Amino acid sequence: MHELSLVADLFTIIEEQARQAGAKKVTKVSVSVGELSGVVPDLFRSAFQSYKKGTIADKSRLQLKMVKIKFKCRSCGREITARNIMDESFSYVCPACGSRDMELVAGRDLYLEKLEIET
């Protein structure tokens, strides 16, 4: 339910970027969403649809790219991708060397990747 505040922050960035680039219109917005970012894609979409009205991105399409959760073992360097959002079988143990010293390297972030604009 916090998607609306995220979309508000997203539009601050969109408007600033569009202004700097001298855009008349933003036609496409591409966002990358980590599976562990806490964002529900459907809620993010509907928040985007209502927020965009009357903005420079009024007619834009939203493209969401989901990013898998990835861990890296600090001992042996092996990277592990969690299949689903933290699948049931997931355990914080490196399957290659058995170490528990792992760090989360992908899946938490929420990025505005690119914009398609008309100048």
Next chain:
Amino acid sequence: MEQKKKELLVLEDILGSNKRIAGEIKKKLEEHGILAVNLLSSPGSGKTSLLEKIGSKLKDNYQLGVIEGDIETERDAERIRKIGLPAWQITTHGACHLEAKMLAKIFDQIPADLDFLFIENVGNLVCPASFDLGEGLRFVLLSVPEGDDKPKKYPEAFITSQVLALTKCDLLPYLPFDTDRVIKEALEINPALKVFKTSAVSGEGLDELCAFLEAELKLRRHQNARAITGS
């Protein structure tokens, strides 16, 4: 008139403005030697009750303050003031989490001589996990009546916290709650998590939790002093 379409590579963090403000808050807290603790949990899992108890234990030796985040009402802040602690209420009017900018607005009211600043987030095990408030420690609370299947259902809160406090443990004899399962699942997704079994009713685990907080405060101040003198 000809319209030109072009692609603009942006790569900007949407949570960037929150992270920036959280970073400023963190810096100020560290300068003042204040340890801020952000408490996350579902509504009704006992955040305020736990704060009342550990607040009463710590207040004789330390300066404490509490920020209360709620959607509406000052009820929680009033409970905290009753035990003699300063409390600042942030009402979010509908928002399901606290954000760093909400804290920044009231930050000038926080005395610089505090030892501990507790931040009770809006009751919600999902959304608050995404927003850094500049805290030094994050606690996730899970109460026994909520059930023992939560860590893997709400992973972000458990992954981003340093402490798991199981609350209402006085109810363990009456409910089918497998403590070992919860701890095992929580450690599977966050092996560094410190776990405390607590009860605000029986007092179980509260001394241990207070001792942990005191040790953390001491450690962090020591590290800060070393960082400042560069030794």
